[in-house]
Structures are given as structure tokens and as C-alpha cells.
Amino acid sequence: MNEQSLNRLISIIMLVLSLIILVPFLIMLVTSFKTMGEVLAPNFTFIPKQWAFFNYIEAMTTGNWGRYFFNSFFITAVAVVVSLIINSVAGFAFARLEFKGRDLLFFISLIGLMVPQQVTMIPVFLILKHVPLAGGNDLFGQGGMGWVDSYMGLIIPYIAGSFGVFLFRQFYLNFPKSLDDAARIDGLTSLKTYLYIYLPLSKPVLATLIVLKTTSTWNEYTWPLIITVSDKMKTVQLALTLFRDETNVQWTLMMAATTLIVLPLLIIFLTLQKYFVEGIVTTGIKG
Amino acid sequence: MKRILIGLTCLVILVGMAVGFNAPAESKGPAVKLSFWVPGESNNWVEYWRGAVKEFEAANPDIQVELTVTPSNGQDIETKLNAAKLSGTYPDVFAAYLMFIGSRGARNEFAGLEGYVKKWDGKNDLFDSVYEMGKYKGKLIGLGFCPSPTMLVYRKDYFQEAGLDPNKPPTTWEELANYAVKLTKKDENGNVIRAGFDLPMVDAFTFPEQFMRQNGSVVIDEKRQKPRFNDRAAAEAIQFLADLYAKKVSIPFDFQKGDTFPFMSSRAAMSFLTPNQIAKFMESNPALKDKMAIAPVLKRKVKKAFAGYRLFVIGKESKHKNEAWKLIQFFMSKEQMKKRMIDLATPVVRKSMTQDFIKLDPANKTVLEYVEFGKGKAVVPWISLYIKYAEQAYEVALNRKMTAQQALNEAQKALEDELKKFNLQ
Numbered sequence: 001m002n003e004q005s006l007n008r009l010i011s012i013i014m015l016v017l018s019l020i021i022l023v024p025f026l027i028m029l030v031t032s033f034k035t036m037g038e039v040l041a042p043n044f045t046f047i048p049k050q051w052a053f054f055n056y057i058e059a060m061t062t063g064n065w066g067r068y069f070f071n072s073f074f075i076t077a078v079a080v081v082v083s084l085i086i087n088s089v090a091g092f093a094f095a096r097l098e099f100k101g102r103d104l105l106f107f108i109s110l111i112g113l114m115v116p117q118q119v120t121m122i123p124v125f126l127i128l129k130h131v132p133l134a135g136g137n138d139l140f141g142q143g144g145m146g147w148v149d150s151y152m153g154l155i156i157p158y159i160a161g162s163f164g165v166f167l168f169r170q171f172y173l174n175f176p177k178s179l180d181d182a183a184r185i186d187g188l189t190s191l192k193t194y195l196y197i198y199l200p201l202s203k204p205v206l207a208t209l210i211v212l213k214t215t216s217t218w219n220e221y222t223w224p225l226i227i228t229v230s231d232k233m234k235t236v237q238l239a240l241t242l243f244r245d246e247t248n249v250q251w252t253l254m255m256a257a258t259t260l261i262v263l264p265l266l267i268i269f270l271t272l273q274k275y276f277v278e279g280i281v282t283t284g285i286k287g
Numbered sequence: 288m289k290r291i292l293i294g295l296t297c298l299v300i301l302v303g304m305a306v307g308f309n310a311p312a313e314s315k316g317p318a319v320k321l322s323f324w325v326p327g328e329s330n331n332w333v334e335y336w337r338g339a340v341k342e343f344e345a346a347n348p349d350i351q352v353e354l355t356v357t358p359s360n361g362q363d364i365e366t367k368l369n370a371a372k373l374s375g376t377y378p379d380v381f382a383a384y385l386m387f388i389g390s391r392g393a394r395n396e397f398a399g400l401e402g403y404v405k406k407w408d409g410k411n412d413l414f415d416s417v418y419e420m421g422k423y424k425g426k427l428i429g430l431g432f433c434p435s436p437t438m439l440v441y442r443k444d445y446f447q448e449a450g451l452d453p454n455k456p457p458t459t460w461e462e463l464a465n466y467a468v469k470l471t472k473k474d475e476n477g478n479v480i481r482a483g484f485d486l487p488m489v490d491a492f493t494f495p496e497q498f499m500r501q502n503g504s505v506v507i508d509e510k511r512q513k514p515r516f517n518d519r520a521a522a523e524a525i526q527f528l529a530d531l532y533a534k535k536v537s538i539p540f541d542f543q544k545g546d547t548f549p550f551m552s553s554r555a556a557m558s559f560l561t562p563n564q565i566a567k568f569m570e571s572n573p574a575l576k577d578k579m580a581i582a583p584v585l586k587r588k589v590k591k592a593f594a595g596y597r598l599f600v601i602g603k604e605s606k607h608k609n610e611a612w613k614l615i616q617f618f619m620s621k622e623q624m625k626k627r628m629i630d631l632a633t634p635v636v637r638k639s640m641t642q643d644f645i646k647l648d649p650a651n652k653t654v655l656e657y658v659e660f661g662k663g664k665a666v667v668p669w670i671s672l673y674i675k676y677a678e679q680a681y682e683v684a685l686n687r688k689m690t691a692q693q694a695l696n697e698a699q700k701a702l703e704d705e706l707k708k709f710n711l712q
Contacts, residue, residue, distance in 0.1 A: 036570075037572065040551050040552040041552055121370075122369070122370060122373055125370050125373070125374055126373060126374055129374045129375075129376070148374070148376060222366065225358065225363055225366060225367060226366060226367055226370035229322070229355050229376070231354075231356065238358070241327050241358035241360070242327060242330070242333075244327070244359060244360075245328045245329055245332075245359045245563065246326070246328075246359045246360075246384075247544070247546075247563065247564065248545040248563065248564065249544075249546060
């Protein structure tokens with residue numbers, strides 16, 4: 001088998017695998033256009049007999065979806081922007097700056113990767129509930145709700161994250177030391193070196209983190225579940241529970257809403273795909 | 288360009304901070320704020336709760352009710368309750384599932400209601416089950432408001448097709464088994480294409496439990512808080528179901544996934560459904576309204592059915608227990624019950640309203656029979672462990688890996704060992 005034939009075979013295999021991965025998405029899409037009767041029919045049909053476009057209208061009028069989407073967009077946007085700043089600066093410091101206790105600090109930050117979210121959830125919840133002077137609290141963090149059921153409560157836990165720090169550090173370690181030396185000769189401070197040299201070269205890793213952070217924040221379910229109380233603070237993932245009760249799921253509406261929820265992620269991924277792949281390669285992160 | 292980007296970034300952060308600090312602080316308003324949690328149900332239920340809360344607030348201007356619709360999944364509710372308990376934000380009033388009476392009642396999370404009920408005019412008008420279901424170790428901590436019986440429904444048209452009288456549904460186990468065989472349709476290879484009876488394959492503990500009770504088993508001794516599901520009566524019941532399953536009268540399905548029941552897609556002639564499932568079935572198949580009927584409660588040694596319940600509870604740590612009771616009283620009033628009866632097809636729990644419920648639909652007489660003879664999940668703190676082992680035993684017996692008696696003996700022993708291990712016995 002020559003190289004061309006081998007490449008063709010690999011391409012065919014990759015194409016088949018891609019199609020297999022796409023099947024659940026296609027089923028989601030076609031289910032969103034079916035009637036409930038057709039979903040529950042004994043014989044499965046892939047293409048809807050009647051295209052029920054009204055599922056989308058019904059799904060979006062069940063609950064305050066405008067508000068849910070705004071909440072998710074706002075939380076995700078702020079969390080992604082702030083975490084990019086914090087993670088890139090921290091990653092730069094750990095990779096390029098010499099200071100006492102650097103490796104120890106980095107190791108401590110990595111512990112965050114080893115502790116499951118479920119372990120820290122309740123302590124974080126308690127800290128946020130007792131934030132002084134927030135949500136009716138006094139100076140000692142007592143008497144009110146703190147940041148429970150607020151945007152701050154939904155955003156703050158997402159903006160830190162050892163994974164992002166680790167990712168940036170790995171990326172910045174690949175740069176030659178001569179780059180720092182040149183910057184120093186030109187009279188740049190560490191901050192300016194970061195801003196004028198490293199940050200403009202960080203597109204791949206920034207794109208990678210934007211995609212990963214956006215996906216994880218947008219899709220987060222458990223944290224919004226416990227931190228929100230009122231309907232007006234619900235995120236899109238929480239709102240999906242509107243379509244299920246104890247034993248039944250309104251599949252058609254659920255799939256219609258899910259299709260709309262997936263769209264922003266799809267757009268972001270397609271926009272940043274080129275940089276994302278580059279970032280994965282250059283930082284050595286394997287899926 | 289860079290400056291604009293940096294400026295925009297800072298702006299986003301500042302707006303975020305500003306909005307964040309704008310958390311729902313205690314502002315000047317009504318004297319009392321009640322938090323009220325309800326598990327998510329159909330949209331009609333959510334609309335009902337919202338409307339009822341508004342009505343209550345209008346009638347009680349000094350009380351504001353903050354309604355939280357939680358997800359319906361029990362585990363999600365547990366997560367929310369745990370966080371609320373640790374942070375002191377436990378709801379004042381909660382529309383709890385029956386399982387929470389045992390699991391949370393054991394942790395003393397709900398306030399006693401005896402004192403309030405004693406002084407209440409409406410107390411003698413309620414069914415006994417309203418109180419019985421809400422007791423943990425004899426102490427009243429919940430008030431049932433929404434029974435959810437699992438009822439035997441059947442398709443009249445399939446009965447006629449099989450030469451059976453559509454007005455004579457099965458009333459005994461033997462009839463159920465005979466009818467199931469007659470109603471089953473198979474293809475030339477012997478594969479079931481239409482089940483005679485929906486026999487669940489997995490997640491089915493509430494399903495066999497009603498048969499166990501009909502045969503005289505107590506399943507769980509709630510007074511002594513001991514499992515008792517390996518007696519002969521229970522084993523006979525499970526064996527009956529296993530033998531029926533062996534006759535290939537059903538299409539396997541998951542009992543916890545209400546919309547996957549073969550009956551829901553017209554692939555079964557008989558099934559056990561909740562009122563909620565029946566409503567969904569009718570919604571999807573309006574043409575079948577006259578072709579479906581409810582059979583009376585099956586009888587073996589005794590008449591028993593499985594009936595879940597939703598109950599109102601008051602958080603033990605609530606600072607507004609009197610106002611919380613006021614809200615519960617409002618929901619238990621005749622007017623609100625009538626609304627739920629008409630708009631949501633909820634069975635009534637007031638004796639004085641039974642005739643109104645039957646007038647609404649003659650089939651409701653049978654529904655009330657299920658409520659009357661219904662028994663829900665046992666009120667014990669280890670109910671989830673029992674479910675795990677009871678389901679295992681049922682599945683093992685159904686798959687003919689052991690006799691029903693052996694499977695139940697093993698399951699009960701494993702449960703007892705686990706209870707000892709965690710000092711729950």
C-alpha cells in the first residue's frame with residue numbers, strides 16, 4: 001500500500017468516525033422537529049413525517065428563556081474574560097519569572113486540578129453566602145444571602161482555575177529565553193514584556209482556553225443548581241429541567257431547546273477552530 | 288485597538304461587579320418573606336403554583352412568598368437541600384416527595400405539624416392517608432396534598448380484538464396473567480410486537496411492591512424500622528411476576544422512564560400508570576380517549592395499590608413557622624383543591640370533595656379507590672438502600688438466575704449487612 005492509499009484509507013476511517021460522532025447531534029436535531037406522538041411511536045423514523053417547527057416556539061415560551069439566555073451569556077462572557085486575564089498572567093509568572101517559592105506556589109495551584117469540584121462546592125457556597133456587605137449581609141457576613149442567587153455567586157467560582165494556569169505556563173515555557181533577554185535589553189518591565197511580547201503571541205492558547213472555558217461555564221449544571229434560588233437567575237442548563245418531571249421527558253421541546261443552547265458553542269468553536277487545534281498541539285494537552 | 292479591547296474588558300468586569308453586588312438584599316417590603324420550594328412538574332403545575340402564590344400574597348399582604356421551582360430529579364433536590372441546610376437557607380415550606388419524609392425526617396429537618404393540625408378546622412375532612420403518609424416514627428411532619436397512585440389501565444379496543452369483554456378488566460392475579468397471554472401479539476418468529484401487559488425489566492421496585500403487599504407482605508416494618516421483604520408472601524408475588532415474564536407477554540422497559548412504557552406508544556394492552564402518565568398519553572393520543580379505561584385495584588389476600596404522595600413540610604429551622612402553616616392551610620383549602628382537581632386532574636384528599644371529583648369523570652371513582660387502598664414508599668431513612676436491593680432481587684428473579692425466595696433472601700441479607708455497617712439498625 002503506497003502512502004497515498006494509506007492516507008485515503010485513514011481519511012475514510014476518520015470520516016466514518018466523524019459521522020458516528022455526529023449521529024447523536026442529528027438525532028437531537030430531527031427529534032426537535034418531531035411531534036411527541038412520533039417520538040413515542042413504535043417504529044422509529046429518522047426523518048420527521050410532519051415538521052413540527054412550533055416545537056421551538058413552544059419550548060422558548062415555556063419559561064423566561066430570554067432571561068435564561070442572557071444569564072448564561074453574561075456569566076460565560078465575564079467568567080471567560082476574567083479567567084483569561086488571571087490565568088495568562090499567572091501562567092506567565094510561573095513560566096518566565098524567577099521568584100522565591102515559585103515552584104511551590106505552582107504545585108499548590110495544581111492541587112486544584114486534583115480536588116474534585118464536588119468536594120469544594122459546599123465550602124465555596126458557604127464563603128459566598130457570608131461575603132460581607134453583600135446581599136443584605138453585615139460587615140461580618142451575617143444576616144443576609146451574600147452572593148447566593150446573584151451574578152457574583154455564579155461568576156466568581158469560574159474565574160479561577162488551575163487548568164488555565166497550567167495551560168498558559170506550558171505554552172510560555174516553549175518560548176526561547178533570548179526573547180526575555182531581548183525585552184530586558186529594550187528596557188521592558190515584566191508586565192510590558194507580557195503585554196507587548198507574550199500576549200500577542202498567545203492566540204492559540206487564548207483560543208483554546210476560550211473554547212474550553214466557554215464550554216465548561218456554559219454547560220455547568222450543579223453549581224447554578226445550588227447557588228440560584230429564583231427563576232430570574234436560572235441559566236439555560238437549569239432551565240432545561242422545565243421539560244422533565246419525575247417520570248416523563250418532553251423530548252421534542254427538550255431537543256428544540258438543546259439545539260438552540262448548543263448553537264453558541266458551535267459558533268465559538270468554528271470561529272476559533274484553527275487556533276484551538278494549534279493551541280492543543282503547542283501546549284502538549286491531549287484530549 | 289488594544290486600548291479599546293482593554294477598556295472593554297475592564298467595562299465588562301465593572302458591570303459584572305456592579306450587577307453582582309446588586310444581589311437580592313433584604314429590602315423594605317412585607318414583614319415576612321417565605322421561601323417555598325416545589326419540584327418541577329408539568330408547565331400546568333408551575334403555572335398553578337405561580338398563580339396560587341400570587342393569590343396567597345394578595346390575601347396576606349404582610350407575607351411575601353419566594354417560589355423556587357427545583358428540578359424534579361430526586362438527586363438534584365437532595366443536592367439543593369444539602370446546600371440549603373449547610374448555609375441556613377432551608378426552605379420554609381417544601382412540597383416534598385414521600386421519600387424525603389423518611390430520608391430527611393430521620394435527620395430531623397422538618398418541623399412537627401401536630402400542634403397546627405389540632406387547631407385547624409379542616410383536619411377532620413382529610414383522608415387518613417394524608418396524615419399516615421406524613422408520619423415519621425409516629426410524628427406528623429408532612430401533610431399529603433397530591434396522591435399519585437399507580438393504576439392498572441387497559442386498552443378496550445385491544446380487549447375486543449382478543450375476544451375479551453372490554454368492560455370486564457382483570458381483578459385478580461390469575462385473570463391478569465390469563466388476559467396478558469391472550470392480549471399478547473407475536474410475529475412469526477415469536478417476538479412480542481404488542482405486549483399483553485407491561486412488565487418492567489429495570490428500576491421497578493414500586494411495581495412488584497404492590498403485588499407483595501396484595502399477597503399480605505408488609506415489605507418493611509415501619510414501626511420497628513426493619514426490612515421484611517423476604518417472607519413467603521413477597522416471594523410468591525415475585526415468583527408470580529417472574530413466571531408471567533417467562534411467558535413472554537411483555538416488552539422490556541425501564542420503569543423510571545415514564546415515556547418509554549410500551550403502553551405509551553400503543554405497544555401494550557395493559558399497564559400500571561400514574562395520573563400524570565395517563566394525562567400525557569391522552570395528550571399525545573386524543574383519539575384514544577374512549578379506548579382506555581382504568582381497572583379496579585387488584586386483589587389477592589388484600590386489596591392494595593401503590594400510591595405515591597406529595598406532601599407539604601415546614602423546615603425545622605424556619606423562623607416563620609406560623610406563616611408557613613398559613614401557606615399550607617391555603618393550599619389545603621377547598622378552593623385550591625378544587626382548582627387542582629379541575630386544572631391538573633389531581634385526586635382530592637378531602638372527604639367532602641369526593642363526589643365533586645367523581646362528577647368530573649366517573650372513572651375518578653376508581654382513581655379514589657387506588658388512593659384509598661394505596662400505600663407509598665415506606666417511611667424509613669434507608670429507603671434508597673432498600674430500593675437498590677429490592678430492584679436487584681426482582682431483576683435476578685425475572686432473569687431466572689435464582690428463585691424469587693432465594694433472590695429476596697440474598698437481597699434482604701445484603702441490606703441488613705449494609706444497615707449494620709452504617710449503624711442504621
